[in-house]
Structures are given as C-alpha cells and as structure tokens.
Amino acid sequence: MFSLASGVYQTYMAPQQVNVLLVGASSVGKTTLLERIKVTQFQKQGVVVVDDDDDDSPFLQELYQAKEAEEEEEEELQMSSSLASSLPTSLPGRIVSRRRVVEPRRDESTTTTTNNNTTPTPRPKGLWVCPSPPKYQNAVTDADEEEEEEEDEDERLLPETTTQTSSLETIDIRNNSTPPPPTKTTTTVSPPSSLPQQQQQQQQQQQQQQQYDLKPNSRMLPFAKIRPTIGMNLGQFKNIYGAKCHIWDVGGRLHNLWERYYEDCDAVLFVYKWEEEDVENRNSSNKNETKKNEDDDDDDRPRPPTRQEQKVLLQTVRQNIPKDVPFLIFLHSWQSPTYERYNSIYRSTEPLLPTLPTQALCVGNAGTGQGVRAAMEWLLPLAKQQQRAPDKLSVEY
Ligand SMILES: Nc1nc2c(ncn2[C@@H]2O[C@H](COP(=O)(O)OP(=O)(O)OP(=O)(O)O)[C@@H](O)[C@H]2O)c(=O)[nH]1
Ligand SMILES: [Mg+2]
Known part of the structure; x- marks a missing residue:
C-alpha cells in the first residue's frame, strides 16, 4: 500500500x-559558480515561455527595445568615447541562444547603417543577444x-571568522562506476591562511563588488575557501523553477571521468573562462613572472587553461x-x-x-x-521541458 501511494506521489506530485x-x-x-548558485534567488515556478512566433509578446517587444537601445548606444560610443562613462557599467546577464531566434527587422538594421557610414556590429545570423528582463x-x-x-x-550564514571548515560536499568519483548518490564525503575547504595575504585582500575586494540576485541575508563563500575539486561536489536544490535540482560539479583535472555522467544528466553547464588575452600568449611573454607566482602560491592549482585547451574540452x-x-x-x-x-x-x-536550439551562451561572473x-533561467525550464518531450527541440536548424 505504501509503495502504491509512494508510486502515485512520485509519478504525479513530486x-x-x-x-x-x-x-x-x-x-x-x-x-565558485556552484557556490554562487546556492546564494542566488531563483523563482520556484517556471518562467515566461518565449513563443518565437508571437511577435506581440511583451517579452519580444522588450527584446526589440533593448536591441534598438543597444545599437543607438553603440553608435554613440563610436562617435564619442567620452560617452562611455554614461553607459551602465555592467549588465546582469545575457544569453545567446538558438531557441529564442528572431530575425532582426529589416528597418532596424538599415536605420543603423544609413546615418553614420559605420557598419553595425555584425551579429551571427539568426541569433539573438538576449538581455535579462529589467526585473x-x-x-x-x-x-x-x-x-x-x-x-x-x-x-x-556562518560569520566570516568562523573556523568551521567544510561547506562543499565532495564525492570521490575515481573509484565509483556511477554518479550520485554520494558515497564518500571529503573536505575540499581549507583555512584561507594558505593564500598570500595580498591575494586574499584582492579576492575579498572582488567579492565586495556589487552582487546580483543575492538571497536576502545570504553571503557567498569567500574565494579563499574554495579549493580545487578532487572528485565531485554535489549541490542539491529543492526547488528552482519548479524542479528539484542536483548539480554535479566535477573537477577539471578529472576530465577523463566526466563521461560517466553524460548518460544521467538532463542538462550541461559548461564553464569557459574568458579573458581578453589568451593565457598562452601571457605565459610565453611572461614566463619568469608566472614561474615566480607559481612558487609563491601554496594553492595546488594547475596553471589556467588556454583557449585552445578549453575549446578541445568543450568539443x-x-x-x-x-x-x-x-x-x-x-x-x-x-x-x-x-x-x-x-x-x-x-x-x-x-x-x-x-548551433542548436538546445544550446546557449551566457556571459557572466x-x-x-x-x-x-x-x-539557470534558460537552462532549467528547458531541461524540464526536454525531459517530458525530448525530441521537440533536437531538430537541427
Ligand atoms: N576574481 C575572481 N576569482 C574567481 C572567480 N571565480 C573563481 N575565482 C578564483 O578562481 C579559483 C578557482 O575557482 P574554482 O571555482 O575552484 O575553479 P574550478 O573550475 O572548480 O576548478 P577545479 O575544481 O580545479 O576544476 C577560486 O578559488 C577563486 O579564487 C571570479 O568570478 N572572480
Ligand atoms: Mg572545483
């Protein structure tokens, strides 16, 4: 009887x-991203579903307006660099996705080109740069x-001076053949004293910058407490956009074990570190300094990856x-x-x-x-939808 009731619950209500x-x-x-997700305020229910065919939807109107505003600002920027200071210094997030495809209206793109003899920023065909809604x-x-x-x-909520160590649940996956549930817990967190003081101060300053979508009364784990992942960190969330969510954060150095998770995951969040200058150039032009920094740093982190290395992993x-x-x-x-x-x-x-409606690119911090x-707003509702109707968006454009 119990199993019947539990079966009904699992099927219809859970x-x-x-x-x-x-x-x-x-x-x-x-x-760091996983830690940030833990302190981010999400909605419990699903978000507005964008209907690409509905030109009158308020969401699309918002997109059109944002695009117009962006192009105007680009023009102004090109005309006068002094205007740059009046622009917003940062935006909360943008997503490029094949899913929210809207071809730019012809009249919009022509107005930008005619007035100024300047070519508007080329956009990949059929892609939208989607700003987060103002809310x-x-x-x-x-x-x-x-x-x-x-x-x-x-x-x-622990005070900063706390000596309590573990905040990350880490699972050693090297000898396990299957992903969660967790079988072994180790600690990845160590006291910040292992980092040079100057570096700690810099990191603190960084974290004191403006925070986005922070839950009330929450504070993110300091960078200094985030240690390299040897195994897998499991983030469990009861309700984000109406879904129970498990995030498997698998250490980068164990990339040959990622494949164990491919079959069981419903969504992939690939973190690609973006820097103005490729690490490869920086390393070759400044080898001595890098060596010195590596010696100073007690952290056992490998050197940052180059763009090429990241692209190979991504592929x-x-x-x-x-x-x-x-x-x-x-x-x-x-x-x-x-x-x-x-x-x-x-x-x-x-x-x-x-290149597919199930793929997206988002710049963030x-x-x-x-x-x-x-x-997360893009990823989770889509993952839920795909679980129900997997083939709906898998057709290549
Ligand atoms: N300033 C700054 N530092 C960051 C940011 N994100 C990460 N870091 C620093 O980069 C270090 C490495 O970040 P992790 O989150 O551990 O990187 P990871 O991808 O999990 O690395 P592995 O576990 O080795 O695969 C952190 O300890 C922080 O010091 C950021 O947004 N800003
Ligand atoms: Mg890690």
Whole structure:
C-alpha cells in the first residue's frame, strides 16, 4: 500500500528532478559558480515561455527595445568615447541562444547603417543577444522565498571568522562506476591562511563588488575557501523553477571521468573562462613572472587553461552529449562583463556560439552573480521541458 501511494506521489506530485552536469577546465570557476548558485534567488515556478512566433509578446517587444537601445548606444560610443562613462557599467546577464531566434527587422538594421557610414556590429545570423528582463537588474529582496537545504543555509550564514571548515560536499568519483548518490564525503575547504595575504585582500575586494540576485541575508563563500575539486561536489536544490535540482560539479583535472555522467544528466553547464588575452600568449611573454607566482602560491592549482585547451574540452563534451539535452556555455569573465565589452566577447568567441536550439551562451561572473540567474533561467525550464518531450527541440536548424 505504501509503495502504491509512494508510486502515485512520485509519478504525479513530486517535483521533476533535473540533474545538471557542471564541467569545464580546471580553475575556471565551476565550484565558485556552484557556490554562487546556492546564494542566488531563483523563482520556484517556471518562467515566461518565449513563443518565437508571437511577435506581440511583451517579452519580444522588450527584446526589440533593448536591441534598438543597444545599437543607438553603440553608435554613440563610436562617435564619442567620452560617452562611455554614461553607459551602465555592467549588465546582469545575457544569453545567446538558438531557441529564442528572431530575425532582426529589416528597418532596424538599415536605420543603423544609413546615418553614420559605420557598419553595425555584425551579429551571427539568426541569433539573438538576449538581455535579462529589467526585473533582474537589482538584487531580489523578496522575503518569502523558502530556503533550500537547511544545512546549506547554515553554512552560508556562518560569520566570516568562523573556523568551521567544510561547506562543499565532495564525492570521490575515481573509484565509483556511477554518479550520485554520494558515497564518500571529503573536505575540499581549507583555512584561507594558505593564500598570500595580498591575494586574499584582492579576492575579498572582488567579492565586495556589487552582487546580483543575492538571497536576502545570504553571503557567498569567500574565494579563499574554495579549493580545487578532487572528485565531485554535489549541490542539491529543492526547488528552482519548479524542479528539484542536483548539480554535479566535477573537477577539471578529472576530465577523463566526466563521461560517466553524460548518460544521467538532463542538462550541461559548461564553464569557459574568458579573458581578453589568451593565457598562452601571457605565459610565453611572461614566463619568469608566472614561474615566480607559481612558487609563491601554496594553492595546488594547475596553471589556467588556454583557449585552445578549453575549446578541445568543450568539443569533446558537446560531441558526447545527446542533441536534445540543453547545453549552456557559461562564459566566465572574472572582471564583471561591462556593457561595452559584450560585443567583443561575442565576436571573439564565435566557435562557441550555439548551433542548436538546445544550446546557449551566457556571459557572466560567478564572483558577483552577474548572469547566473539568467543562465539557470534558460537552462532549467528547458531541461524540464526536454525531459517530458525530448525530441521537440533536437531538430537541427
Ligand atoms: N576574481 C575572481 N576569482 C574567481 C572567480 N571565480 C573563481 N575565482 C578564483 O578562481 C579559483 C578557482 O575557482 P574554482 O571555482 O575552484 O575553479 P574550478 O573550475 O572548480 O576548478 P577545479 O575544481 O580545479 O576544476 C577560486 O578559488 C577563486 O579564487 C571570479 O568570478 N572572480
Ligand atoms: Mg572545483
């Protein structure tokens, strides 16, 4: 009888569970992103579903307006560099996705070109640069949001001076043949004293920057407490966009074990660290200094990955994930991505741009939370939808 009742509950009433695989090269900020997600305020229910055919939907009108405004600002920027200071310094997040495809209206693109003898920024054909709705632009202050796991909450509210160590549940996957549920827990957190003081101060300053979509009374784990992942960190969330969500943050150095998760995941969040200058150039031009920094640093992190290394990893994961599984690339920019830099980011990352409706690209910053909510808002509802009707979006354009 009990099993019958539980079966009925599981089938009709229990929230859908979505397993998200969080991968990317070593030290690109995956665990930091997971920590940020823990303190981000999400909605419990699904979000507005964008109907691409409905030109009159308020969401699309908002997009058109945002695009017009953006192009006007681009023109002004080109005309006078002094105007740059009046632009917003940062945006909460943008998503490029084949799913929200709207061809630009002809009249819009022509107005931009005629007035100024300047060519508008080329956009990849059929792609939309989608800004987050304005309601996300300020940190959310709703007080009625229930918390997730109680234990998570306790950890976040610990005072900064606490000596308590573990806040990340890490699972050693090297000898396990299957992913969760967790079988072994180890600690990845160590006291911040192992980092040089100057570095700690810099990281603290970084974290004191504006925070986006932070849950009331929450504070993110300091960077200094985030250690390299040897195994897998499991993030469990009771309700994000109406789904029970498990996030599997698998360490970058164990990338040959990622494949164990491919079959069981419902969505992939690939973190790609974006920097103006490729690490490869920086390393070769400044080898001595890098060596010195490595010696100073007690952290046992490998050197940051080059663009090429990240692309190879990305390609490998993409090839092995079924096309109907939502795949979001989180372009992690450690400097808060500013308004003016978005276009250069998109241009220099063309190979990362989505080719399927189930793929998207989002620029963000795990340190400040910029873009994090937008990313999850795209990923989770789509993963839920795909679980129900897997073939709906898997057709190639
Ligand atoms: N300034 C800044 N530093 C960051 C940010 N995200 C991560 N970091 C730093 O980068 C370090 C590495 O980040 P992790 O989140 O551990 O990277 P990871 O991808 O999980 O690395 P592995 O576990 O080795 O695969 C952190 O300890 C932070 O010091 C960010 O948004 N801004
Ligand atoms: Mg990690």
